[in-house]
Amino acid sequence: MEQDAVTETEQDIVVEEELLVEEISIDGMCGVY
Amino acid sequence: MSTDLLNPLLERPLALHPQVALRPEPFGALAYHYGNRRLVFLQHADMVAVARALADHATLAEALDACGVDRRRWPSFTKAVESLMKSEIIVER
Amino acid sequence: MSAETLTTQLKAGLDAPICLTWELTYACNLQCVHCLSSSGQRDPRELSTAEAKRVLDELRDLQVFYINIGGGEPMVRRDFFELVEYSVDNGIGVKFSTNGAFIDAEKARRLASMDYLDIQISLDGVDAATNDAVRGAGSYDMAMRAMEHLAAADFGPFKISVVVTRQNVPQLDRFKALADSFGAQLRVTRLRPSGRGVDSWDHLHPTNAQQREIYDWLMANGEHVLTGDSFFHLNALGDPLPGLNMCGAGRVVCLIDPIGDVYACPFVIHDEFLAGNVRDPGGFARVWKHSELFTSLREPQSAGACASCGSFDACQGGCMAAKFFTGLPLDGPDPECVGGDGEVALAELAAVPVVLKPRPSQDHTKPERRLVVT
Numbered sequence: 001m002e003q004d005a006v007t008e009t010e011q012d013i014v015v016e017e018e019l020l021v022e023e024i025s026i027d028g029m030c031g032v033y
Numbered sequence: 034m035s036t037d038l039l040n041p042l043l044e045r046p047l048a049l050h051p052q053v054a055l056r057p058e059p060f061g062a063l064a065y066h067y068g069n070r071r072l073v074f075l076q077h078a079d080m081v082a083v084a085r086a087l088a089d090h091a092t093l094a095e096a097l098d099a100c101g102v103d104r105r106r107w108p109s110f111t112k113a114v115e116s117l118m119k120s121e122i123i124v125e126r
Numbered sequence: 127m128s129a130e131t132l133t134t135q136l137k138a139g140l141d142a143p144i145c146l147t148w149e150l151t152y153a154c155n156l157q158c159v160h161c162l163s164s165s166g167q168r169d170p171r172e173l174s175t176a177e178a179k180r181v182l183d184e185l186r187d188l189q190v191f192y193i194n195i196g197g198g199e200p201m202v203r204r205d206f207f208e209l210v211e212y213s214v215d216n217g218i219g220v221k222f223s224t225n226g227a228f229i230d231a232e233k234a235r236r237l238a239s240m241d242y243l244d245i246q247i248s249l250d251g252v253d254a255a256t257n258d259a260v261r262g263a264g265s266y267d268m269a270m271r272a273m274e275h276l277a278a279a280d281f282g283p284f285k286i287s288v289v290v291t292r293q294n295v296p297q298l299d300r301f302k303a304l305a306d307s308f309g310a311q312l313r314v315t316r317l318r319p320s321g322r323g324v325d326s327w328d329h330l331h332p333t334n335a336q337q338r339e340i341y342d343w344l345m346a347n348g349e350h351v352l353t354g355d356s357f358f359h360l361n362a363l364g365d366p367l368p369g370l371n372m373c374g375a376g377r378v379v380c381l382i383d384p385i386g387d388v389y390a391c392p393f394v395i396h397d398e399f400l401a402g403n404v405r406d407p408g409g410f411a412r413v414w415k416h417s418e419l420f421t422s423l424r425e426p427q428s429a430g431a432c433a434s435c436g437s438f439d440a441c442q443g444g445c446m447a448a449k450f451f452t453g454l455p456l457d458g459p460d461p462e463c464v465g466g467d468g469e470v471a472l473a474e475l476a477a478v479p480v481v482l483k484p485r486p487s488q489d490h491t492k493p494e495r496r497l498v499v500t
Contacts, residue, residue: 015105020080020113022132023073023120026065029374030355030445031381031391032147032194033162033223033287033315054217056142056189060135063144065191067219067242072144072191074132 038104040111046126047096047114048088053122055081064122071120079106080113087123133370139377139424142188143414147196147392148382150178150209152490154198155227158250158261160289160330162321162392163383165198166492171385175205177405179212181382184410186216194221194246196392198384198490201228207236214242221246223287225265226272234275238282246285246313247272252300256293260330273308285352287313292329295336298343302351314344316356319451319461320393321486327452337464338363359444362437362464372442376401376423380414383488388413390423393447396487430457437465444468453483 049055052068061075064084075081082100090096093114097107117123153168154161173181185193193213200206200222213220221244229237237243247269251257254266276284286305288294294301298314305312319327332340341360344353348368358371375391376399382388386404389395401420402413414420432438444460452461453475459467475481 015109017112018077018106018109020076020109021073021116022076023071023116024132024370025352025355026070026072026145026192027313027352028355028369029145029379030358030370030372031374031379031393032145032354033196033392054189054191056191058140063191067191067217070192070219070244076132 038107042111042114043094043097043107044092046091047093047118047123048126049084050121050124055084057081064117066120066122069121071122073117073120073122080110083110083114084117084123088126133372136370136374136378137372137424137426139420141415142411143190143380144374144378145192145194146185146190146380146382147194148181149197149384149392150195150200150206151198151203151384152488153202154225155202156199156225156262156265157492158265158322159326160260160291160317160321160323161491162318162323163196163198163395164321164486164489164491167490168198168202169385169488169490173384173386173404175208177386178205178209181386181404181410182209182213182216182218184404185218188411188414190218192219192221194223196223199225199227201233210243211240214240220244221285223248224272225261226269229272229275231275231278234272234279234281237276238279244285245276245281246287248287248289249301250289250291251294252297252304256297259293260289260291273310277308283309283311285311285313287315289317290314290332290340291317292332292336295332295339298340298347302347311352312350313352313354314340315354316359316445318393318445318447320447321395322491324451324483324486331462334462334464334466334469337462341367356445359441359448359460359462360464361440366440371440373446375399375446376420380420382410387488388417390419391447393445394450396450396484398450398484400487428457430455431471432457432459432467435465435467451484451486453481 053064053066056063061077062081064073064075079102083096086096086100114123149163152165154165157166201224210220219242223246226247249269250260257266288301302312317331341363344367355369357367381392388401390399401417404410429438432443446456448460449456454471459471461468461472
């Protein structure tokens, strides 16, 4: 992504959203009865 | 997304809930809350660092700065922190 | 990272299990016809209290947060409370699965006073007729009494765990209502043809039509119902069910059996899926991290005969225990493949004059029970 050299407002830069957390159920793994 | 820098959460003092344990993993860490049995994957080393740093910084914004997280990534981090607060993995101090 | 990447990582295995099942004893007061561990009689080689505590020490050091204790009937062990308390004192939360026979008012109060403890009561019918046909005369009353004692002792939310059978599929709504009436959490799990289930599978497992019913019911109720992620073989029917939708055996979960044998999961108690023993040098940790079996399960698995099927991504080819104990190859369809490919494969097998299906490697069934079960 090219950064605007003149201004640094965040609107000019699109950064991909990161999925930083994922919840799983403690009961949610197959192989436990 | 840019207005996210005004997210009030950034000014709050936060911490990992005392009943939460972090277990390092190659991709980040597993966070488990012994009280409510919730289990979350923290998917990036930076997310783990920020989670651990919260208690030592006055606000979320300071913790993000201290961990060297580029401001352009802050929306992803505040969204993650909001999610972790819903699970009570992170709480207000 | 997407959820898809998460499962890719988990399939490659972690340095420690996330959760595991630990069967404390093969002794049991019941003789359920589908018992996955073929329990009944105590095995004289059972781990001692000291050995069990050493296993817990290892799990603590590996930072395993939560274990599922079962059996047989775990409360039969004289050191049951001692081990559960040792576990939670060492930072390992416990869920134990029980038929409830030994939960009287006093035990219920003792359990209610303990922290980081969850209880799962087994029940396979909403009435004695349905339940006891599978679990034995008096077992329904046993389970209900245990639930009432837990409620009276203010234990809080416990789990009611149901193995879904042909006979109880019509009762799913009533199971939910029963759980709601106790403020309990309902758990419904897939029947595998494991243990004594090898012999009762044919008449107990749901029909094809019922599979659709189960899938639809889970889609409608899944938010409040646990499944142990055991129905991902049904995902080819539509949108994926909530959950990881992957086999965790040898990757994020495993089984420790009463004599310390470590298997990929509780549904494959067979030498083919035996990774090692906690009494071996290096203990449980070495088995988990370095056994040949687990290393091999953590490699990318071939779709085999399912490779050309558009549903493979959704169903993952189903459950290896279901395939193994029905005599099907592991790199092919699940016996309950919703596309019907499993039935075709089973029919082809049946056409072969002599087919020796695998038998479980441990059978602790009490002698008087080894009769033909109708």
